[in-house]
Each structure stands twice: as C-alpha cells, then as structure tokens.
Amino acid sequence: MEPMVGAPVPWAMGLQASGGPIKDAIGSFNTLVFNIIVAITIFVALLLAWCIWRYNAKRNPVPSQTSHHTGLEIAWTVIPVLILVVIAIPSFRLIYYQDRARDADFTINVTGHQWYWNYRMPDHGNFAFDSRPVFDEDLTPGQFRNLEVDEPLLIPVGATVRVLTQGADVIHSFFIPSLGVQRYNIPGRTLETWMRADRPGTFYGQCNQICGTNHWFMPIVIRAVPQEEFNAWAEAARTRFAHTIPGTNAPALAAPATNPIRTAAAQQ
Numbered sequence: 001m002e003p004m005v006g007a008p009v010p011w012a013m014g015l016q017a018s019g020g021p022i023k024d025a026i027g028s029f030n031t032l033v034f035n036i037i038v039a040i041t042i043f044v045a046l047l048l049a050w051c052i053w054r055y056n057a058k059r060n061p062v063p064s065q066t067s068h069h070t071g072l073e074i075a076w077t078v079i080p081v082l083i084l085v086v087i088a089i090p091s092f093r094l095i096y097y098q099d100r101a102r103d104a105d106f107t108i109n110v111t112g113h114q115w116y117w118n119y120r121m122p123d124h125g126n127f128a129f130d131s132r133p134v135f136d137e138d139l140t141p142g143q144f145r146n147l148e149v150d151e152p153l154l155i156p157v158g159a160t161v162r163v164l165t166q167g168a169d170v171i172h173s174f175f176i177p178s179l180g181v182q183r184y185n186i187p188g189r190t191l192e193t194w195m196r197a198d199r200p201g202t203f204y205g206q207c208n209q210i211c212g213t214n215h216w217f218m219p220i221v222i223r224a225v226p227q228e229e230f231n232a233w234a235e236a237a238r239t240r241f242a243h244t245i246p247g248t249n250a251p252a253l254a255a256p257a258t259n260p261i262r263t264a265a266a267q268q
Helices: 021-054 070-099 227-240 260-267
Strands: 004-006 106-113 116-121 127-131 153-156 161-167 172-176 181-185 191-195 201-206 219-225
Touching (some): 021 070, 070 191, 106 172, 106 181, 127 227, 153 227, 161 172, 161 181, 172 219, 181 191, 219 227
Parallel strands (some): 004 201, 153 219
Antiparallel strands (some): 116 127, 161 191, 172 181, 172 201, 201 219
16 A cells, blocks of 8 residues: 655645544545535525525515514524534534544653654653654755654554643644644643554644744654554664653763754744
C-alpha cells in the first residue's frame, strides 16, 4: 500500500483525505450536514424566487391579509426541530466515539509547551522526547514549510492509541486533521482522546489554538509505520532518550548551543 501524506493541498476544497476511522466518521457527518445545508439553500432560493415572481405589486395588487396561519406555524416550527434532531443524533454519537479509547493498544502522553510538543511513551519504557519545528533554512526538498519537525512521533499501523493531553503553560490544541484528532492541552487537566491510522503514511498537524505570538512553532508530524519498524524505533528511542526515564542514572544529553525557538523568536 502506498504511504499516505496527510497534509494541506494548495487550492483544495473539502476535508483532508482520511487516514483512520475517526476521520471516516467525521467525513460522513460532514457529508450529511453539507447535504442538509444544500437542500435548505435550494428550497429557500426557490421559495424566494417564487414569491418575487408571484407576489410582486404588478401581479398581486391586493395582498392577502391572512395572519396566524395555524398549519404554517406548526410546519415552520416542527420541520426545523426535526432537522436539528437529524443533525444532533449523529453529532452526539461522533463526540462520544472520539472521546475515549476502547481496548487501546498503548498510551501516549502529549504535553504542549510554548512552543513545541513533548511526547511520553509510558507503555514502551516511559521515555519522553521533544518535537520541535524545522526552520525554513533547514528544510530539504519535498518538506513542507511550517509543518516539519525534528522528531516525528511514530505509531504502528492499525494500533488503537490512547492520547492523554495536558498543557505545561497555556492552552494548546493537539490537532491532526487527516486522523480526525483534536484535543485541547489545558494546564492542570488531563484530557483523553484516541487515534488510529489504518494505512502507513505521514500525517501533519499543528496546534490550532492561538497560544501565543510564536504559535506557528508547534507543528505535529505523526508517521504510521509497520509494527516491526515501530518496535525498532521504540527500542532505539529507549536508549537515545534514556535520560528522560524517571529513576534512571543515565546522564542527560548536552544542551544545544542555542535554543532554536528563542533564536527564531528573536529574529522574528
């Protein structure tokens, strides 16, 4: 199967392509609401055109004095209520579907910082790592501006992943459109959602909460890979990020000479 790229496309219309079951459900609900909107728009446009043609002053010099038509008042009350019920039932069902992971294969803790992401893998050795943006001058051919990171998050294809979000400073939002994932990162609270990629690929996202002047520094890259490749990555990451595992005596890695976030912020 060809790896998918979940990213915005210039001049595209509609939602991003789906990479998992949540986005499939969102796409179905979006289609339902869109069809209802189109039907209502056509009905109102035809009704307006008919009224303009039939009841203009020339064709209808003596307007009707009828008021409080019981049948019409019942109709324009009941029909909108029925339309709202048709929208509300699948909407609530979708909200609960996104809310909690059932029979999750493993958990990822996502913490939003100003302005980067930190991922912790409690079920794979409890290591953690930061994911920071790749700046324009470091991009390689084929990479997306403002969407690439130095450390993408890997997940296995077909695995149900529980995502626990929290914020370290201000309110952020963990948002990956092609996987249908969106959850706020709120300081002092832990929120849950889940995700699953049904096909291999790279899925791009960003914080969609205006969390500060350097908000754009928070891209998200998730790579869905075969289980064997994920296992190898997790094994290597446990060693590479050993200094982040609580209770270990491994020495911390040397800090970079300059903080790229601060440097870019100063340049900006």
